[in-house]
Amino acid sequence: MTTNTQNRGGARLGAGRKKNSGKFKEDTKVMRVPLSLVGTVASTLEVYKSQLKSDMEVLKPDFDAPSLSIPIFSSRVQAGFPSPADDHLEDQLDLNKHLIHHQESTFFVRAQGESMLNAGIHPGDILIVDKSLPAKSGKIVIAVVDGEFTVKRLYKYKGKVSLKAENPEFKDIEINEGSELIIWGVVTSVIHQYV
Amino acid sequence: MSKPNQQKFALVDCNNFYASCERVFDPKLAREPIVVLSNNDGCVIARSNEAKSLGIKMGTPYYQVKDLIIDKSVVVKSSNYPLYGDMSSRVMKVISQYSPVQEVYSIDESFIDLTGFTINLNTHMQALKNQVKSWTGIPVCVGMGSTKARAKLANRIAKIYPKFNGVFDIDSLPNDRFKKLLNSVEVAEIWGIGHKSAQKLEQIGINTAYDFYKADIGIIETLLGVNGKRIYRELYGHSCLAIEEIPPARKQIVSSRSFGLDLSDFDEINQALTSLTRRAVSKLNSQSLATTSMSVFIYTNPFKKNTPCINLSKTIGMSAPINDEGLLIPLCSKLLKQIYEPGYKFYKGGVMLGNLTPDKNQQDLFAVGQNRTELKKHPYGNTLRYASELGNDRWLPRAEFQSNRFTTCWGELLIV
Numbered sequence: 001m002t003t004n005t006q007n008r009g010g011a012r013l014g015a016g017r018k019k020n021s022g023k024f025k026e027d028t029k030v031m032r033v034p035l036s037l038v039g040t041v042a043s044t045l046e047v048y049k050s051q052l053k054s055d056m057e058v059l060k061p062d063f064d065a066p067s068l069s070i071p072i073f074s075s076r077v078q079a080g081f082p083s084p085a086d087d088h089l090e091d092q093l094d095l096n097k098h099l100i101h102h103q104e105s106t107f108f109v110r111a112q113g114e115s116m117l118n119a120g121i122h123p124g125d126i127l128i129v130d131k132s133l134p135a136k137s138g139k140i141v142i143a144v145v146d147g148e149f150t151v152k153r154l155y156k157y158k159g160k161v162s163l164k165a166e167n168p169e170f171k172d173i174e175i176n177e178g179s180e181l182i183i184w185g186v187v188t189s190v191i192h193q194y195v
Numbered sequence: 196m197s198k199p200n201q202q203k204f205a206l207v208d209c210n211n212f213y214a215s216c217e218r219v220f221d222p223k224l225a226r227e228p229i230v231v232l233s234n235n236d237g238c239v240i241a242r243s244n245e246a247k248s249l250g251i252k253m254g255t256p257y258y259q260v261k262d263l264i265i266d267k268s269v270v271v272k273s274s275n276y277p278l279y280g281d282m283s284s285r286v287m288k289v290i291s292q293y294s295p296v297q298e299v300y301s302i303d304e305s306f307i308d309l310t311g312f313t314i315n316l317n318t319h320m321q322a323l324k325n326q327v328k329s330w331t332g333i334p335v336c337v338g339m340g341s342t343k344a345r346a347k348l349a350n351r352i353a354k355i356y357p358k359f360n361g362v363f364d365i366d367s368l369p370n371d372r373f374k375k376l377l378n379s380v381e382v383a384e385i386w387g388i389g390h391k392s393a394q395k396l397e398q399i400g401i402n403t404a405y406d407f408y409k410a411d412i413g414i415i416e417t418l419l420g421v422n423g424k425r426i427y428r429e430l431y432g433h434s435c436l437a438i439e440e441i442p443p444a445r446k447q448i449v450s451s452r453s454f455g456l457d458l459s460d461f462d463e464i465n466q467a468l469t470s471l472t473r474r475a476v477s478k479l480n481s482q483s484l485a486t487t488s489m490s491v492f493i494y495t496n497p498f499k500k501n502t503p504c505i506n507l508s509k510t511i512g513m514s515a516p517i518n519d520e521g522l523l524i525p526l527c528s529k530l531l532k533q534i535y536e537p538g539y540k541f542y543k544g545g546v547m548l549g550n551l552t553p554d555k556n557q558q559d560l561f562a563v564g565q566n567r568t569e570l571k572k573h574p575y576g577n578t579l580r581y582a583s584e585l586g587n588d589r590w591l592p593r594a595e596f597q598s599n600r601f602t603t604c605w606g607e608l609l610i611v
Contacts, residue, residue: 004579033489042565043478065518066563082299101328102283103285104286104288104289104330104331105285105289105329105330106269107601107602107609108605108608109609109611110608110610110611111610111611112610112611118279124606127611131329131331131332132326132329142611144222146220147223148223149222149609149610149611150611151611182222184222184332
């Protein structure tokens, strides 16, 4: 029988290592390398091998795939009567635009205490403070007196500077020679929420 | 004064930026020594001048200087990046009013191009310095020069010598004075000379900026390559490095943290990584990017003796770009499940999104996530959480000394 002879000796189907199961996970080839380069080639192969061994599990990478953009039709199909208001559309009102003139220098600060009640500043209100505005007499300011923050009305008169409370139960602060005053910013609005 | 055809750059650099931010909202600290600690209160990453003169070095672990800090009553702050980031963008916007060409170089530095300006540049930059200070409360110094490397050097001078009032033009310096200045600068302090390059240079006896300046250009090029050559030429006033107005697109997004304390429990680590993934995805979406690979990693503290050390990570690639946190969060948990090994104390973990591509929704017929989910955009986005994000929050980094997020959080406004 011919099958008998085929089973004896020679290459057998399915024998040996599985294809691509070696350390490089692909076919390899024998090659002559000059002695002086053996180290370099070996270390290159080591690096390559370590990359193969790395924990990268790639599902289906195709990083070089050309980008393809399919245009989207953005204009809607006009069905029905055009709106008579279209020509009269205006921007909606934006409180930010109304209240904030210098975005970079505007900060929100929360008030506490009742010293400015008569100026409409209640405890818990949010003050809009602009650091860029000049501290003119009569403005409500955030001041730093000897390192402490306070909100008061600034008065400058004949070389004297004072910070006035807007509530008769509170004392004004006179700025004397020894104390240090920094105007941190000018209060431009108060946000008082009822609900 | 500059010649008409000469290029002119300015580097605007905030003085002790993090410490200055803290001072804006706490004026009591004006003359106090301040240090700011890195994430998780590990190391000193910023110092006020007062803290510098106490000899506290950059990068020192907190515990090493704790005694000195208590002894000299140094004010300690945990880093408050929401505050610093917001203050930085305010400073950058003010700077942008002074030149049509601006490069935001780092959180506290910006280059601007002043080439062709016919006005008095010193006056112009004094106005910039004063406006930044009065609008934001942050002090800055300005260095000017015919190249970016020279502007950077000039900034150093502006910072050191009060007589220049915070603004200095290095091109106004006579040649002999310029050389004397270079002699006082270490080669590692030249802009663009990194730690490794400096070591190479020091090996052949180039220790100061002046040694570098008078060295042979061929030697510099052999040693440091074309980048070193560029910096060399920049010092001589040949502009080789242009202003980069558009920041180069990100190659990868990493979101990682040292945990508040070592974690061993799977659910606790998963909670941390879910939060970190959400953070990474929100960065991804804010830049309109999508990712095609995700890595998850956790490791034990390599410095801790007598405990087993392990470093675990796994990366997965995707067939189509993804930008949906609803897909990436389960993927993160899946990867974590594969690498997690019980019995170790993990001290740090994170996720990395790699191979970023512009987010084009219709790129691929098989692409997923056309209706991407991002809880942040939901009306209750600030309170909604993924289930895996819930837990005991033990992973949260320590930030014992953090000031309020005065400018980004309604509940933490300055109170007067």
